[in-house]
Amino acid sequence: MPEKRTRTLALVLRTIDVFETSLIVTLFTRELGKVGALAKGARRPKSTMQGGLDLLGVSDIVLIPKASEALDLLIEAAPVERFASLRRDLAALYAGYYVAELLNELTDLHDPHPRLFDAARITLRHLGEPGLRSRRMLRFELACLRELGLMPALETCAHCGAAIDATGNSIGFGLVTGGVLCAACRTTQPHVVALSAGELRAIRALATPGNAWRELDPGSVDLARAGETVGAVISHVFGHRPRLRPLMGV
Numbered sequence: 570m571p572e573k574r575t576r577t578l579a580l581v582l583r584t585i586d587v588f589e590t591s592l593i594v595t596l597f598t599r600e601l602g603k604v605g606a607l608a609k610g611a612r613r614p615k616s617t618m619q620g621g622l623d624l625l626g627v628s629d630i631v632l633i634p635k636a637s638e639a640l641d642l643l644i645e646a647a648p649v650e651r652f653a654s655l656r657r658d659l660a661a662l663y664a665g666y667y668v669a670e671l672l673n674e675l676t677d678l679h680d681p682h683p684r685l686f687d688a689a690r691i692t693l694r695h696l697g698e699p700g701l702r703s704r705r706m707l708r709f710e711l712a713c714l715r716e717l718g719l720m721p722a723l724e725t726c727a728h729c730g731a732a733i734d735a736t737g738n739s740i741g742f743g744l745v746t747g748g749v750l751c752a753a754c755r756t757t758q759p760h761v762v763a764l765s766a767g768e769l770r771a772i773r774a775l776a777t778p779g780n781a782w783r784e785l786d787p788g789s790v791d792l793a794r795a796g797e798t799v800g801a802v803i804s805h806v807f808g809h810r811p812r813l814r815p816l817m818g819v
């Protein structure tokens with residue numbers, strides 16, 4: 570029986586040189602999710618995969634999935650999209666590395682999330698716009714949480730489902746419980762931080778489809794603190810602080 574081949578778009582998250590001329594690559598593919606694959610001979614000067622395995626590029630790939638723990642075998646990789654701003658703008662490049670860190674840490678092997686792939690591609694395409702960059706990254710962090718079923722509750726109490734009072738300067742938000750808390754639950758839950766009404770509005774706008782997130786004042790305290798809270802959620806989910814998040818000034 571011929572080996573099953575899969576063609577898909579893939580974002581290159583990481584590459585490691587192995588042997589004389591080969592690479593082990595971590596790819597976030599649209600159809601198969603994250604995969605680890607061996608690209609035999611990919612570093613040979615005349616390899617047909619030249620240019621198809623550049624970090625943070627999108628390529629059209631063909632791979633032969635292997636059973637269980639073995640690496641998949643990458644047999645084709647042709648470049649489809651390169652994000653020019655990542656080459657000329659260091660802040661955009663760090664943000665791009667952080668997109669890769671999020672996808673690498675949060676997704677499991679062979680667990681496809683095509684919407685997250687599309688969101689990553691759109692995010693990378695627009696990282697050269699400095700005025701919107703940090704908001705765009707917060708939106709991508711929230712998109713990751715939503716897609717992976719980890720989205721914090723923002724409307725009703727994360728613990729009991731009761732309505733919350735979304736006014737004032739001290740709305741309870743449980744990092745472990747996963748979202749806003751009513752007055753009763755906030756006293757019983759661990760790791761509660763306080764949000765202001767403006768900060769909660771900013772997080773809601775960032776998490777919502779449409780364009781409300783573009784209207785947020787980039788210099789506002791609410792947006793800065795919303796970014797800290799989203800970062801605390803990501804740190805909680807990772808189990809440690811993300812390495813690259815501090816470099817991009819979110």
Ligand SMILES: [Zn+2]
Binds near residue numbers: 729752
């Ligand atoms: Zn409650």
